[in-house]
Amino acid sequence: MTLPLIDILTNEYGKDPFLILIACLLSLRAKDTTTVHVCRALFAVATTPQVLCAMDRARLEKIVFKTGFYKNKARILQEVSQALLDRFEGRVPDTFEELISIKGVGLKTANLVLGLAFDKPAICVDTHVHRISNRLGLIATKTVEQTEQTLQKKLPQRYWTVWNKLLVMWGQNICVPLSPKCSQCAIKSECKRVGVTRSR
Numbered sequence: 001m002t003l004p005l006i007d008i009l010t011n012e013y014g015k016d017p018f019l020i021l022i023a024c025l026l027s028l029r030a031k032d033t034t035t036v037h038v039c040r041a042l043f044a045v046a047t048t049p050q051v052l053c054a055m056d057r058a059r060l061e062k063i064v065f066k067t068g069f070y071k072n073k074a075r076i077l078q079e080v081s082q083a084l085l086d087r088f089e090g091r092v093p094d095t096f097e098e099l100i101s102i103k104g105v106g107l108k109t110a111n112l113v114l115g116l117a118f119d120k121p122a123i124c125v126d127t128h129v130h131r132i133s134n135r136l137g138l139i140a141t142k143t144v145e146q147t148e149q150t151l152q153k154k155l156p157q158r159y160w161t162v163w164n165k166l167l168v169m170w171g172q173n174i175c176v177p178l179s180p181k182c183s184q185c186a187i188k189s190e191c192k193r194v195g196v197t198r199s200r
């Protein structure tokens with residue numbers, strides 16, 4: 001899930017923490033374009049944990065099919081919704097600890113929800129954020145978890161939420177995984193190009 005995708009969904013559905021959470025879960029290992037279509041299909045019939053829990057599993061699987069891992073995702077959507085009903089009166093909690101205490105909600109999803117649904121400073125680290133932060137020489141980390149912790153120490157809080165948005169766009173268009181387009185890069189003079197052995 002990238003922030004541009006979240007922007008599309010919040011424009012269409014408002015800043016609803018539950019829908020943001022569901023969109024994040026659906027987006028795991030799925031393309032943004034696919035996730036948007038599936039979210040629209042799902043939100044046309046279910047926008048609350050109550051309704052999502054009550055849905056027939058086979059019907060839900062059919063709706064989320066295109067995002068891949070559809071059986072797992074349908075199950076997780078219903079389990080997370082049930083946990084919200086059982087433990088949080090149907091609301092999405094607004095603390096990191098509570099969010100990751102819900103089975104099926106990971107680090108990245110928790111941070112996205114905190115930042116986008118509750119305007120709390122949170123760094124969402126995905127593959128682009130991890131790769132480019134390291135290439136820039138801002139950090140030197142091996143894992144996404146280390147990247148999140150290190151960025152929290154190095155980046156001023158006011159940049160936490162926007163960092164993902166900027167680096168995802170950069171990572172999709174310029175600082176791509178293989179052979180980044182360094183010759184076209186506007187921040188080349190600021191970049192240490194750590195680990196870059198081939199570029200265009």
Ligand code: SF4
Binds near residue numbers: 185
């Ligand atoms: S100079 Fe190259 S490695 Fe550095 S951010 Fe730009 S594209 Fe990425």
